[in-house]
Amino acid sequence: MLKMTPTVLKxxxxxxxxRMYPFEVREPFPLYRGELFNDIDKCxxxxxxxxxxxxxxxxxxxxxEAGTGTWICDPFACVYCSICVDVCxxxxxxxxxxxxxxxxxxxxxxxxxxxxxxxxxxxxxKKD
Amino acid sequence: MARTIIPxxxxxxxxxxxxxLKLVCEDEIVKEAIPALGYVHRGLEKLAEIRDFNQMIQVxxxxxxxxxxxxxxxxxxxxxxxxxxEIPERAKYLRTVWSELHRMHSHxxxxxxxxxxxxFESLFMQFWRIRERxxxxxxxxxxxxxxxxxxxxxxxxxxxxxxxCSWILTEVAQAGKEIKAxxxxxxxxxxxCKRTKGVAALTKEQAYELGAAGPTLRAxxxxxxxxxxxYAAFDKIDFEPVVEYDGDCYARGVVRxxxxxxSIDIIRAAISGxxxxxxxxxxxxxxxxxxxxxxxxxxxxxxxxxxxxGTKFLERVRIRTPTFANVPPLxxxxxxxxxxxxxxxxxxxxxxxxxxxx
Numbered sequence: 001m002l003k004m005t006p007t008v009l010k011x012x013x014x015x016x017x018x019r020m021y022p023f024e025v026r027e028p029f030p031l032y033r034g035e036l037f038n039d040i041d042k043c044x045x046x047x048x049x050x051x052x053x054x055x056x057x058x059x060x061x062x063x064x065e066a067g068t069g070t071w072i073c074d075p076f077a078c079v080y081c082s083i084c085v086d087v088c089x090x091x092x093x094x095x096x097x098x099x100x101x102x103x104x105x106x107x108x109x110x111x112x113x114x115x116x117x118x119x120x121x122x123x124x125x126k127k128d
Numbered sequence: 129m130a131r132t133i134i135p136x137x138x139x140x141x142x143x144x145x146x147x148x149l150k151l152v153c154e155d156e157i158v159k160e161a162i163p164a165l166g167y168v169h170r171g172l173e174k175l176a177e178i179r180d181f182n183q184m185i186q187v188x189x190x191x192x193x194x195x196x197x198x199x200x201x202x203x204x205x206x207x208x209x210x211x212x213x214e215i216p217e218r219a220k221y222l223r224t225v226w227s228e229l230h231r232m233h234s235h236x237x238x239x240x241x242x243x244x245x246x247x248f249e250s251l252f253m254q255f256w257r258i259r260e261r262x263x264x265x266x267x268x269x270x271x272x273x274x275x276x277x278x279x280x281x282x283x284x285x286x287x288x289x290x291x292x293c294s295w296i297l298t299e300v301a302q303a304g305k306e307i308k309a310x311x312x313x314x315x316x317x318x319x320x321c322k323r324t325k326g327v328a329a330l331t332k333e334q335a336y337e338l339g340a341a342g343p344t345l346r347a348x349x350x351x352x353x354x355x356x357x358x359y360a361a362f363d364k365i366d367f368e369p370v371v372e373y374d375g376d377c378y379a380r381g382v383v384r385x386x387x388x389x390x391s392i393d394i395i396r397a398a399i400s401g402x403x404x405x406x407x408x409x410x411x412x413x414x415x416x417x418x419x420x421x422x423x424x425x426x427x428x429x430x431x432x433x434x435x436x437x438g439t440k441f442l443e444r445v446r447i448r449t450p451t452f453a454n455v456p457p458l459x460x461x462x463x464x465x466x467x468x469x470x471x472x473x474x475x476x477x478x479x480x481x482x483x484x485x486x
Contacts, residue, residue, distance in 0.1 A: 003313040007254060017257050029268040031286075033277075054179060054186035081186050081277045086285065095271075 028097035033080040035096045038071050040113035042092035045069035049084035049093060058084060062115060073109040075100060129154045134467070138167050142245045142471040145481035149474070153467060161462035163455060169485040173445050180440040181207055181415055185279060188432075191447060192483040193274045194237065195425040197223075197230040199447075200279040202432045205359060206421035207281045210436055213411055217361075219283035221402040224361040225296070226266075226276055226284075227423075228391040228398065232303070233262040234426035235388040238478050239314065242381055245475045246323040251313055258306045261299050269296070283408025293399045304392045307385075314385055324378040328461040328473035331375055338460055341453040342428020343383040344477050348375035354424035365397045377476040384478075387426075414440050425450055427478045449483035 019026065028034065050058045057077035062069045085093045132153050138146030146167035152160040175187050188203045189196040201223050208215060240255035263273045269292050270276035278284045288296070314320060330340065335348035345352055346369060353369035355362045370386045372379035415436030422431050428450030435444040454477040465473055 003317045004250065004310075007310055007313065008250065017260075029264075029271075031269070031271045032267055033271045052182070054183035079186060079190075079275075080272070081275075082271065083186070 030097055032097040033082050033095045034098045035100045036073060036075070036078060036080070036082075036084070036109075037094050037096055038073070038109075038111055039092045039094070040071060040111040042090045043069065043071055043111075043113055044090055044092075044116060045071065045113075046089060048087045048089060052083050052087045054081060054083060055079045064115070067115050068112050069115050071111045071113070074106075075109055076106055131159065136161075136470060136474070140471070142241075142475055143479070144241070145479065147474070147479050147481050149462075149470075151462070151467070151470065156467045158462050158465045158467060158470060161459050163459060165455075165481065165485060167485070168482050170482075172486045173447060176442045176445045178441075181436070181442050182281060182440075184442065184445065185281070186277065188445075188447070189275050189277060191486055192449070192480055194234045194480065195230060195427065195430070195483070196275045197226050197278070198423050198425045198430065200277070201227055201360070202421050202423040202430055203434075203445075204279045204281050205423070206419045206432050206434045207415050207436075208411075209421065210415040210417050210419045210434065211281070211411060211413060213282055213409060215283045215409060216406045217403045218287075218405045219407050220361045221398050222284045222286075222288060222407060223279065224365065224398040225288070225395055225402075226270060226278055227360065228394045229262055229265055229296075229300075230276075231426045232300075232388050232391040232395075233259050233266070235384045235391075236262065236307075238384055238426075238475075239381065239388070242472070242475055243314070243320075245471045246320065248317075248320065251310065251320075254306075254310050254313075258303050261303045265296055265299055268292070280408060282411040283406070285408070287407050288399075288402075293402070297396060297399060300392050300395050304389060307389060311385070315382060321378065323469075323472060324381060324476075325374075325376060327377045327469050328465060328476060329374065329376040330457055330461050332373075334460060335375065335457060338456040339453050340428075340457040341450040342425070342478075343370075343380055343387065344428065344454050344457055346370060347372045347379035347383045349373040352429075354422050354429045357422060359421075359423060361398055361401070364401060365394055367394055377472055380476045414438055415442065427451060427480055427483075428453060447483075447486055449480065449486075451477070451480045451484045454479070455484070 045060050045062050047060045050060045055077050057074040059072040082095050134151045136149040136151050137143050138148045148164040150162040151158050185200050189200045191199050236255050236259035240252040243251035266276055267273045270278050278286045330348050332349040335345050351369045351371045370383050372383050416438040418435045420433050431448040433446040437443045458477050
């Protein structure tokens with residue numbers, strides 16, 4: 001009997017183990033996979049992230065006539081596994097350690113950037 | 129005496145997941161329990177047809193949240209064996225560390241839920257507070273609280289720095305201290321013993337014949353633990369399966385309680401014996417052939433059968449989870465129970481219905 005009493009007394013006189021959440025927020029751990037970002041200026045639209053993504057939430061398309069590429073991510077389908085970040089050849093994708101804010105509508109993350117691939121291909125043989 | 133059928137679940141305060149039992153009762157004594165499963169079937173095995181074998185890692189991790197690490201570990205071990213890949217030693221030790229962290233947080237979760245099932249709310253709070261330390265370790269070292277997603281075919285994706293290792297050791301030691309502080313409450317409190325001792329007992333022969341797995345089997349006196357197969361770093365780390373002999377709810381609680389403490393020793397041994405080196409090897413080609421792999425999940429033995437046909441899509445993935453094996457013992461020990469003991473008895477096998485139905 002009364003086995004729990006010491007623990008109860010200790011809890012009573014020690015500080016609270018929970019936080020007053022909305023007012024007091026813990027610093028996120030730096031490795032935490034919270035939100036996916038694409039630095040569209042670095043992106044070469046190679047579709048590697050689209051191919052490797054396990055939840056198939058990324059769509060990459062190129063418009064060669066307009067010279068633009070579109071990178072679309074469905075954040076509601078994303079499982080935040082960071083496989084795309086691992087395979088990205090230009091390191092344009094990155095994970096931020098904060099949660100995404102809640103949203104009432106299903107908005108896609110759509111980013112449009114300029115295609116750079118042809119320029120790079122021309123530049124490479126000249127160097128050699 | 130007239131018989132009444134009382135539905136238990138699929139929505140019940142004690143059940144985190146939808147398990148439905150039709151309890152045939154005479155007065156307040158259960159005479160028969162008829163299970164009904166199939167509420168959370170998601171068809172994850174079928175996904176192998178449209179997701180390649182690398183993407184399937186993320187799919188099998190989501191079979192079950194609590195043992196996600198061990199699902200992906202079992203899957204990767206199978207694929208590696210099929211493709212003849214030998215993973216680096218350090219990766220094996222890292223897998224062991226994360227899998228034992230998972231076992232610890234799963235057992236602490238269960239111990240809390242178990243305390244809640246017999247109405248000991250403050251004990252439930254204590255266990256979950258300790259569990260939070262382990263969740264923080266997972267989040268800080270692997271990047272996510274529950275679905276750590278560290279396994280890849282050929283090794284692991286994350287490495288542990290020496291600072292992280294020493295932090296894990298101090299946190300785990302502190303968790304061990306806190307678990308020991310409530311040991312006397314969990315194991316010898318009058319109310320706990322009154323509610324759990326002698327309830328839903330399963331003899332050694334019954335447990336073996338019905339094919340029970342994990343703590344349910346070990347609580348009945350069978351020393352069988354899949355870690356004895358020496359997968360990952362268990363060929364270097366010595367341990368003994370935790371065995372109890374009474375086979376009742378109390379014994380199942382004691383097994384899990386002692387296993388949570390044992391995991392601390394295994395984590396300590398894995399971190400101290402961890403060699404330096406690479407954490408993964410590049411893998412080329414596609415899996416071909418058939419394989420069966422087994423790992424010890426917190427709930428028991430998990431078996432994966434995989435068949436590859438030389439393409440990047442696997443032909444068949446079959447997952448046999450510990451709860452699937454523990455449903456027949458659950459049905460066997462139900463007759464004769466009082467209706468008030470049913471929640472405690474059902475929870476004592478640690479049912480994970482999402483695992484079972486996939």
